[in-house]
Amino acid sequence: SAWLGVMGGGQLGRMFAHAAQAMGFKVAVLEPGQDCPAGQVAERLIPGAYTDQSALAELAAQCVAITTEFENVPAGSMAWLGERSFVAPSATCVSIAQDRIAEKRFFVDCAPTSGVMPAPHKTIASHADIDAIDDDLLPGILKTVRMGYDGKGQVRVRSREDVRAAFDAMSGVTCLLEKMLPLAYEVSVLTARGADGASVVYPIAENVHRDGILFTTTVPGPNVSDACAKQAQDAARAIVDQLGYVGVLCIEFFVLIDGTLVVNEMAPRPHNSGHYTMDACITSQFAQQVRAMARLPLGEVRQHSPAVMLNILGDVWFEGNSDTPREPAWDRVLALPGANLHLYGKDDPRRARKMGHVTFVAPTLATAQASLLKACAILGIPA
Ligand code: ATP
Ligand code: MG
Ligand code: MG
Numbered sequence: 104s105a106w107l108g109v110m111g112g113g114q115l116g117r118m119f120a121h122a123a124q125a126m127g128f129k130v131a132v133l134e135p136g137q138d139c140p141a142g143q144v145a146e147r148l149i150p151g152a153y154t155d156q157s158a159l160a161e162l163a164a165q166c167v168a169i170t171t172e173f174e175n176v177p178a179g180s181m182a183w184l185g186e187r188s189f190v191a192p193s194a195t196c197v198s199i200a201q202d203r204i205a206e207k208r209f210f211v212d213c214a215p216t217s218g219v220m221p222a223p224h225k226t227i228a229s230h231a232d233i234d235a236i237d238d239d240l241l242p243g244i245l246k247t248v249r250m251g252y253d254g255k256g257q258v259r260v261r262s263r264e265d266v267r268a269a270f271d272a273m274s275g276v277t278c279l280l281e282k283m284l285p286l287a288y289e290v291s292v293l294t295a296r297g298a299d300g301a302s303v304v305y306p307i308a309e310n311v312h313r314d315g316i317l318f319t320t321t322v323p324g325p326n327v328s329d330a331c332a333k334q335a336q337d338a339a340r341a342i343v344d345q346l347g348y349v350g351v352l353c354i355e356f357f358v359l360i361d362g363t364l365v366v367n368e369m370a371p372r373p374h375n376s377g378h379y380t381m382d383a384c385i386t387s388q389f390a391q392q393v394r395a396m397a398r399l400p401l402g403e404v405r406q407h408s409p410a411v412m413l414n415i416l417g418d419v420w421f422e423g424n425s426d427t428p429r430e431p432a433w434d435r436v437l438a439l440p441g442a443n444l445h446l447y448g449k450d451d452p453r454r455a456r457k458m459g460h461v462t463f464v465a466p467t468l469a470t471a472q473a474s475l476l477k478a479c480a481i482l483g484i485p486a
Contacts, residue, residue: 112139254315
């Protein structure tokens with residue numbers, strides 16, 4: 104059978120491997136770390152840095168197509184692989200999504216067709232840039248241009264002095280200052296596009312974050328109007344088309360208090376807010392990634408059941424201030440109506456670490472939400 108390759112061995116790679124194997128592929132994972140979630144299930148683990156030429160050469164020689172599950176994979180490595188195998192998404196698309204300046208510029212370029220703009224922003228690369236900040240950008244959020252995730256590498260700033268202190272504390276790496284916007288709620292749109300240019304757009308998902316980390320995803324979102332859903336889905340389609348993207352891509356949006364839709368960022372891979380598709384849609388985001396990279400027809404994105412996804416962080420292994428982990432009561436969670444538990448095979452729970460997720464699917468959203476509340480109570484998560 105044919106081999107598919109993935110750069111990165113985290114939980115996204117693990118769930119990708121499961122989907123690929125279900126369709127008869129073998130999976131090779133390139134990952135620098137030891138004992139990774141995807142390495143436990145892949146047919147082959149190629150240990151090595153993301154820039155290790157011999158590891159990359161082995162991956163390219165083995166695989167008919169290669170993708171990434173790690174947002175910050177070196178774009179140069181994707182380009183190198185792309186000369187030797189079919190790579191999706193492309194190095195160019197990955198490099199835009201990795202760099203907040205390039206990403207914002209791209210969103211602005213897309214605005215005539217997407218109809219949405221990113222938050223007002225300015226590149227901060229020097230103290231002179233800070234002196235030149237327009238008052239209208241404050242209060243704001245200073246974000247590192249590269250490598251940020253789960254709200255890491257972000258500081259909220261009220262004044263020019265705050266920006267200076269935050270910029271200096273990030274030891275002078277290039278940052279982006281974004282105006283703090285009055286959010287009503289957050290949504291994301293998962294899309295997939297094939298090498299033939301065909302694209303699909305999943306139902307819009309409503310996301311709640313806690314401490315910068317995704318907490319729940321609800322689909323259909325209780326706050327999302329039909330008009331907002333259509334606007335976000337149309338924008339997402341325009342963005343993937345203009346990118347010439349191949350594979351699964353997730354785009355995050357803000358909905359402001361006045362109803363304005365603002366595009367925030369995109370992830371060039373399956374996304375945490377798309378995990379609900381595994382249990383609630385005809386084709387999961389991981390099966391869709393397999394189809395796109397193997398140049399097979401894209402699958403139907405129709406959602407067959409309302410769904411609520413709850414992220415399971417390492418915190419639920421720890422009672423109160425205890426630092427001795429104990430296994431959560433999965434039996435009680437699994438007894439709830441519509442529960443589907445996904446754990447990522449990580450043996451060392453740590454607070455704020457993504458260990459798994461549970462999706463509740465039910466004939467009505469209210470039933471799924473009732474199960475969510477019970478699960479939070481069982482797991483000791485403040486609802
Ligand atoms: P992710 O883990 O989603 O990749 P990230 O670290 O790349 O996160 P963002 O998604 O840009 O960072 O920001 C994290 C969260 O901070 C957002 O989901 C939103 O709640 C809040 N936030 C970010 N930018 C703004 C803004 N301009 N105005 C208001 N809130 C914001
Ligand atoms: Mg991000
Ligand atoms: Mg985000």
